[in-house]
Amino acid sequence: MKQLIFFISLLFASSFLVTACDDSDNNVDTERAEDITLEVQPVSLNFAAEGGEQTISVSSNSNWTISFSSDSWVKPDISASKGNVDVKIVAEASDVEEERTVVLTISAGKDDNRKDIEVTVTQAARIPFDEPENGNENGDEPAEYIEPDASGMRDITAVEFSQLMTVGWNLGNSLEAINVVDGVYSGGETSWGNPVVTQQLIDSVAEAGFNTIRIPVSWSHKIVDETNYKISDSWLQRVGEVVNYALDNDMFVIINIHWDGGWMNHPFYDNQDEINNKLKALWKQIAIYFRDYDDRLLFAGSNEVHVEGNYGDPSTENVEVQNSFNQTFVNTVRATGGRNVYRYLVVQAYNTNISYAVNYMVMPSDEATNRLLAEVHFYDPYDFTLQTDGNYKTQWGEPFSGGDVSSWGQEDWVDEAFGMMKTNFVDEGYGVILGEYGAVLRSGLTGDELTQHIEARKYYLEYVTSAAIENYIVPIYWDNGYAGNNGFALFDRQSGEVVDPVALEAILSGAGISN
Template sequence: MFRTKFTTWTFLLFIVMAGFASCSQDDNNDPVIVEPSLKVSPALMEFDAEGGTKGMQITSNIGWIVTGAPDWLNLSKTASEGNMNIQVTAKPNELTESRAATLTITANDSDLVDEVQVTQEAAEAPDEQVEASIPPDNAGMREIGSVQLSDEMGIGWNLGNSLEAIGGETAWQNPVVTQKLIDSVKAAGFNAVRIPVAWSKFSDAENFIIQENWMNRVEEVVNYVLDNDMYAIINIHWDGGWMQPTYEEQDYVNARLDAMWQQIAINFRDYGDKLLFAGTNEVMFGNDYGTPTEEYYTVQNSFNQTFVDAVRETGGRNHYRHLVVQGFNTNIDHTVNFAVIPEDVVENRLFMEVHYYDPYNFTINEETTVYQWGEDAPKSEDWGNESYVNSQFQKMKNNFIDKGVGVIMGEYGAMKREGVEGHEAYREYYIEYVTQAALEHGMVPIYWDNGDEDDLGFAIFDRETGAVLYPDLLKTLMSTE
């Protein structure tokens, strides 16, 4: 065995040596000289203004070096030997002029040189700078006060849990808002749509710069409403709860409000008076639903003033636009007791907003055992019935409407309770009565619809198809006009 193995290895070694001799020597046993080679492709690399990465293939049998790369180009390798694919990365071109460079590839210890031309397109010229403030322009803005406008607005509907959903428009289980849905809202008889919005989709979080594509999406939905000849109200909704009414947060919140509302106002500045802005939503400290401290309501009043000032400063039609401010936590008693009407540069263009979900156990308490409502209902709450509704709404009339400040009841309603015998009739009666009382007291009632069709939901419409889910409830709601 040992001899056989030795003989085999000897034979293989002989073949290898013979092959080596044939490669390194010519027929006269003279050494063969290998000529250096260098080839680079492509000869031209073109980048758009956004930049990116492309491959550059170097084919060589010796060492090489790449020179001539400007600071806007990054190369994965600038020197090596043999064959290699180099990644060439162009940074975004922020200049409005194109640029070019020549990469020179030189083979070591030889006169071999190759070149690659690299070009990059110019950035688009920025749009004409939008002026932050322009002179007042009342074109398309009627000489009509907020109280008069209330009469025209009639009954409204909330596009709830859509554009204010944290994480994106569909994050709270509602589909993308469509023109078809808003057409159905119009066909049902509503004349106003409140569009809650969370605006903190920032391209620059440090300066609170709102992403352009999000601004455009909100505008698209606003146009769905206005194209149906309805009133549209956009606000800054909960938005993660950053609007805390404390002295510690006051400067930060006011600066953020100012920055955000100036952008929103400028974007919508050319719209007519069927578009209203509402500055905040249910401002409160944490989950404290009690009577606000002086600190809380003082700081919250400053938010209202900042909002009004920010919008008015943009000029144009915003100088005359109807604006909506809120009472503390949109509670009627807190609003009457603590709200201060902001100073304004025009008269009678402000609304005060409150919400109404009394009595809590009947309307929105998910674990309630109170399923009836009304003074004649044997198992209703002993408060919050018809007389209470009228007394609360009268407070808003006395303190605001009679003084030239319109009142928007931006949210109200009662959740559906499946399987509870007789509840739906009480729910319909509650909504009918509250809606009618709001109109009789000069307020604008805007029903809260969160798109939830299931138990404990508020939906009237199927958000996918626009179909009416509860025709009797809708009929009851609209019969009050």
């Protein structure tokens, strides 16, 4: 806990007349403030390549600030305060294969009565992981194509495969964390407030009962050559490290291109070629890097592609262009050969909307047979699941029909929507992924209102999970790591401990899992 101790500056003022020997004009001293004090401990920090958090203690009798670059890999949790404060310093996982150093400057006072103390922060170099063993015989860059390899790839249909996945969890707001300012990409794993992902966290998720994990990933902030969209080797390695955390728990894993600054959210004919070119370049690299992984790793081409800022019905142009993105993704992955010839691939409906999937989605042609899955998301009704201002709703479902419930989006809509996905996709031989669903926990409510909300949310999560599974759909709960009011967190991202046992129980119960 941060404790602030404020010092009262005592000003001593005394005016006196100084008579000079040469009879010059009298001089009057101005009031002088107490000298500024500033102490910082420690003044050097050393981080491992994986990043993490450390603390410095700042003590001063004045206001003080910490100077740092907004795009730095290391940041304090506060940039200004007064008195005595413990400041958390957060370092991102390193994406460079050499040691790096940054200096933070803590300053108190101003002008002649100013003190500065520098804190040197050093991070170890990332140790390269073993590269995938699919390069050419000279050991250079991996071959763009290798002969098909069916080892480790089950010979079952996409629907049969999806039924092995039971229930999943999203590692949200971590590897997809990205900042875009004036077209410049920056950010990293911790830049949206979550700590570095650890094996301990993923172990906890698996131990809780989840056997599937969806890992949203951004890539554009790690492009090192814009001319060919070359992704940093160290970022591919870091994503691979987190994937391995899950595979070590024998989980199914989905990685994607997730928002990524929104460069795909321009589904117009004028943008089609440019977007497809970048999509092909990124997926070619991702597919080659992960080519030797077995079928527990799935690729998903995109996430919630739509016209930026417009959540209404798409035009014919919008859906045709977005469908082309799915085709480019499938073609690119298959063209890398190896196990990717047989890998299960996930393609999304326009804005992952169920109605749009049924009405507009054209599944890509695929040289592999029965290896495609369709992805949709479900946050209905919005005023119960996501809305945080205005006339939001705190309850849902038949047991709460006399209370604060929405006028639509109740059990009948869940059954209808998931039934449409079964009829139009599952029954046609395509697996279906409910890539995201959930409802915020409105923990800011009080008394009976909070009690009723918790019970209604529990009912919602259990009902939606159960209805998905009954319709052969894989439910994957959205967790953004935030456990405060209007958060989704099931687990503490630092310790892995369960922070919302009621929601966890509801999801597992809906999936028929006892824990």
